[in-house]
Amino acid sequence: IAGITQAPTSQILAAGRRMTLRCTQDMRHNAMYWYRQDLGLGLRLIHYSNTAGTTGKGEVPDGYSVSRANTDDFPLTLASAVPSQTSVYFCASTPGTGPSTEAFFGQGTRLTVV
C-alpha cells in the first residue's frame, strides 16, 4: 500500500543520546515535512524539504536536523536529546513542491526522552 512509513513507532530515549527518526514515502512526492504534536499546541513544523537536495527550517527547528539525499527518504535527527523533545513526531508529504494540495501523513513516532 502506497504511503508514508515512519520508524520506530515509539521509543524511549535517554537524555543526551542521538536519535534518528526515519521516514520513507513511495508516492514520489516532491515535498516532505516533519511536525511535532504536543498536547494543547497542535502540530508545529520542524523542518521541511520542497525537493530532494533542499531543506528548510520550520517554526521549531532548534535541536533537530534533517537531510534529503533522495526523493523517498527524509530522516529527522536529534543530535543530543532533551526531555522537552518528548513528543509525537509526524512525517508528511505533498506531491508538489509545496502544500498546494493535500498532505499525506505517516502514523507517527512517539518519543519519550528521560
Place this chain on the structure above:
Amino acid sequence: SQQGEEDPQALSIQEGENATMNCSYKTSINNLQWYRQNSGRGLVHLILIRSNEREKHSGRLRVTLDTSKKSSSLLITASRAADTASYFCATVPNYGGSQGNLIFGKGTKLSVKP
C-alpha cells in the same frame, strides 16, 4: 506561532446531530485544509478549499471560507459515532506571492455519543 485557531476546543453531540467547527486565521492564504485525527493515529486529509472559493462539499462534509473575516467552518451533517476524532484546520499562507508551508491550529476534539 499558530496561524489557525479552532473553536470550540471540544464538542460533544449525539449521533444524528450536526457538528460545526470554526477556524480563524491571521494572514492571507493560498488555501485552507481540514484534517481528521483518530486517537493515536496520523492525520487524514478531509477537504481543501482555495482562497477564491467560498464553499465546498464532500459527502457529509461542508466547508465554508470567508477570506474577509479570515475564517472557515467545517460542518459534519448527520454525525455518527465513528466521526469521533480531533479535527484540525491548516492554512497555507501567501507571502507576497510565495506560498508558505502548512500551518496547523490546535484542533477541535469531537465526541459523538451513540
